[in-house]
Amino acid sequence: MLKKMLAIVALSSLGVSAYAVDASQVQKSIELKDGSTVYIFKDGKMGMEDKYGRATYMESGHVMETKDGKKIIMNGNEIWRVDELLHKDHRG
Numbered sequence: 001m002l003k004k005m006l007a008i009v010a011l012s013s014l015g016v017s018a019y020a021v022d023a024s025q026v027q028k029s030i031e032l033k034d035g036s037t038v039y040i041f042k043d044g045k046m047g048m049e050d051k052y053g054r055a056t057y058m059e060s061g062h063v064m065e066t067k068d069g070k071k072i073i074m075n076g077n078e079i080w081r082v083d084e085l086l087h088k089d090h091r092g
């Protein structure tokens with residue numbers, strides 16, 4: 001589902017210059033054990049999406065557990081970048 005969303009965002013970002021954020025800045029997204037998703041941007045900063053698909057706050061330095069049991073440490077808290085990713089398709 002996320003991959004599909006990212007593809008849609010990538011397609012729709014071509015004509016949009018008002019936002020500095022687009023899917024091409026996402027290096028990867030990782031599913032977490034609790035159903036949320038962490039996006040890692042190309043500059044190494046991260047942002048969180050909760051299991052309901054909303055951009056969510058997480059303090060930098062917080063340890064998260066991925067679906068496959070790995071531990072990753074939150075780097076940054078790019079909530080606004082995730083928010084732009086998630087809502088781009090329905091903003092004017």
Ligand SMILES: [Cu+2]
Nearest residue numbers: 048058064074
């Ligand atoms: Cu996090």
